[in-house]
Structure formats: structure tokens, C-alpha cells
């Protein structure tokens with residue numbers, strides 16, 4: 001089926017294909033997939049001018065998606081038929097959600113979450129024919145309560161607007177609910193978790209939005225909205241933190257122990273009075289002023305079984321677990337097997353179900369500061385250069401147990417553990433972190449490298 005229209009005053013034909021439309025604008029042929037067509041909006045009262053809103057991909061280097069438009073004129077009945085045909089194709093060919101709940105943290109980041117929701121998010125979703133139910137939190141941890149009680153059966157998915165703290169708070173409730181409904185004992189680290197199929201869209205309006213970057217390759221509100229409109233989904237890892245045979249929580253982006261946990265605790269509790277200046281002062285204090293705290297731990301890394309070989313012996317399996325006792329100053333882990341910046345993306349090995357963890361032994365202050373500055377880029381070359389104090393592993397679980405050979409006055413501190421920026425107090429200084437691969441479903445069509453910058 002074809003439609004005769006004018007684009008920029010020139011007559012042309014829009015062809016309706018299986019997966020998208022094809023038309024000429026000037027001498028150039030354009031193809032637009034149905035998932036990239038936001039809508040055809042009527043511009044003039046007589047119905048003879050319409051605006052085709054569509055999604056434009058900018059894959060490299062910024063990975064952004066932008067919202068563009070094209071004005072089309074024709075007879076009103078032609079444009080009406082074209083509009084109807086497009087709507088039917090979009091419903092039939094794409095997985096565009098029909099209704100979404102939008103949970104907004106109004107104080108995250110620069111405190112603009114609600115304005116961004118009203119001005120940039122909801123209008124574009126409406127243009128794409130997606131209904132929304134906007135819920136704004138009134139206080140800290142309000143989303144825990146809201147998520148417990150909200151009827152998610154009435155929507156196709158959930159959008160979360162905020163930072164990692166908000167994503168983590170809500171996803172933790174949803175993951176527990178999902179396991180509870182399926183009769184899975186989530187407090188047992190050996191339970192096989194049920195994947196959370198209910199799709200979530202993350203829109204970055206907080207100060208740290210690692211999950212949005214991982215899912216979309218960029219921190220950009222419009223890019224996230226347009227990924228949601230495309231309706232495609234992908235699976236992401238989570239880690240479970242366990243202590244004393246209980247689940248502490250699920251981590252969606254990172255975890256930390258010793259320096260990282262102390263630093264986050266100071267930011268949250270001891271130096272909150274400094275307001276935003278604490279985000280500069282507390283890291284500075286931990287790297288340049290406070291003595292590095294050493295904790296002796298028994299640390300058990302569990303490596304991924306070599307699936308390719310198929311016939312792994314019992315001895316080889318046992319060797320996939322390595323236990324060491326060492327004095328560490330810091331532990332930082334992320335939920336994914338991130339890509340290295342200095343390795344071309346197409347040369348990266350296929351993604352495996354494992355996560356990256358760094359543990360540190362004592363080093364000089366400048367070495368640590370330089371390392372943190374370089375870590376942001378995550379290059380193999382850099383990690384090779386700091387091997388003398390940073391131990392890098394790709395693992396599927398880790399157990400960290402502070403031994404009895406530690407200063408008793410630091411016992412309380414050794415009970416601090418951090419998941420996604422949230423401070424937790426352990427009951428015993430013994431934490432087990434396990435990867436649950438691809439348990440989270442996020443709206444995204446991004447296929448590029450997974451990085452933290």
C-alpha cells in the first residue's frame with residue numbers, strides 16, 4: 001500500500017512495508033522502521049498537514065537517540081488513512097507498551113525530576129500513544145511502600161525517574177515480590193531466582209545513574225524515553241548480598257566493603273551536614289587525610305565454570321573456588337562484566353555470566369588517587385599498571401569474612417557493607433555476594449559496549 005504526499009513541497013510516495021516505511025525526501029531514500037515512528041500528528045485543522053515524529057539513532061560516539069520530525073501534506077483522507085495504517089502497523093509489529101506507570105523521585109540529582117517528567121517525558125510518551133500513571137514520592141523510602149501496594153497488573157511496564165538509589169529501592173521490592181509469588185526462598189543464596197519479566201525503563205534524573213548508562217550507553221533523558229517507546233527489552237544482572245543466612249539486598253549496579261563502605265557511610269551519616277560539599281570532601285578525606293584501614297579477610301572467589309569444555313572434573317570444579325587470606329583496604333564490585341575502553345568493542349570476548357570485582361591491598365595515597373582517576377576509564381593497560389595493589393577478578397560469587405585477627409575496636413566498621421550506595425550494617429562480618437545473571441528486564445534497544453562512563 002502506498003500514499004501519495006508532498007514532503008517539502010515535492011510530490012513523493014510513502015510505501016508501507018513489512019517492517020517500516022520507505023519514502024524519498026529530495027533525491028534521498030529514507031527507511032524508517034515502525035518502532036522508530038513515534039506518531040503522525042495532525043498539524044492543521046483541515047487535516048491536510050501532518051507531522052511525522054520519529055526516532056533518530058546516533059550510534060557512535062554518543063549513542064544518543066533523538067526525536068525528529070518531518071512535515072507532510074496531502075488530502076485529508078490520504079493522511080487519515082496513512083495515520084490509521086501506521087497505528088495498526090505499530091501495534092502489530094512493535095512491542096510498544098500501551099500503558100506505563102511512571103515513578104518520579106522529585107529530589108534526586110538537581111531536584112528537577114517532576115519538571116522533567118511533565119515537560120519532557122509524559123508529552124513524548126503521549127505522542128507515542130502511551131498512557132501514563134505518574135506517581136511522585138513524598139519522602140525517602142516512600143517508593144518501598146508504594147511499590148509494595150501498587151497494582152502493576154494494570155500497566156505494561158514501569159518507568160523509574162531518579163538515580164541508582166531510587167532504581168535500587170524499587171527493584172529490590174519488585175524482585176522480592178516476584179520470588180515470594182513464585183514460592184522461591186530469596187533468603188537462601190542457593191535458590192534459583194525467577195527472572196523479573198515485568199519491564200522497567202530507567203530515566204536518569206538522579207546524581208548517579210549507572211544503571212541508565214549501562215542500559216542505554218549514555219545518560220540522557222530523551223534517549224531513555226525513546227528506548228522505552230521502541231519497546232524492545234534486554235536482560236541485566238543483579239547481585240544478591242547475603243549475611244547470616246539472610247538476604248541483605250539486591251545490587252543492581254555496585255557493591256563495596258572497607259574503604260568504599262566507610263566512605264559511603266560517612267557521606268550518608270557523619271558528613272550529611274556538609275550538604276553537596278560532602279561528595280567532594282569525604283572522598284578527599286578518605287584518600288588524603290584518614291589512614292587507610294586494613295582488614296584481614298578470608299576471601300573466596302568463585303570463578304565461572306568452563307562451560308565450553310563440558311567435561312569439567314571434580315578437581316577442576318573445586319579449583320574454580322580460590323580462598324585467600326589477606327589484608328585489604330578496599331573492595332569494589334559491579335554487577336556486570338564491563339567492557340574495557342582500550343579493547344575495540346568488536347574484539348571483546350562474548351559476554352559471560354560473571355561480574356568484575358577489585359580488591360585492594362595497602363598502597364600510597366597518590367597511587368590510590370591516581371588509580372581512582374584512571375579507573376573511570378577502565379582500561380586493561382591501567383589495571384596492569386596497578387597490579388601491585390589492585391587485584392582484578394571476573395567472578396560469579398565472592399565471600400568476604402573478616403578474620404578474628406583484626407582490631408576489636410574496628411568491629412563495628414567491619415560490619416559496614418554497601419550495595420548501590422546504600423549503607424547496610426551486617427550482623428556478622430561475613431558477606432556472600434552472588435551473581436544472578438540476567439534477572440532484570442529493562443526497556444532498551446542499546447547493543448553497544450557496557451561501560452561505567
Ligand SMILES: Nc1ncnc2c1ncn2[C@@H]1O[C@H](COP(=O)(O)OP(=O)(O)OP(=O)(O)O)[C@@H](O)[C@H]1O
Nearest residue numbers: 108109137138139140141162163165166206207208
Ligand atoms: N520525596 C522524597 N523526599 C526525600 N527523599 C526521597 C524522596 N523520594 C525519594 N527519596 C530518596 O532519595 C534517595 C536518593 O535517590 P537517588 O539515588 O535516586 O537520587 P540521587 O540524586 O542519585 O541521590 P544521591 O544524592 O543519594 O546520590 C533514595 O534513597 C530515596 O529513598
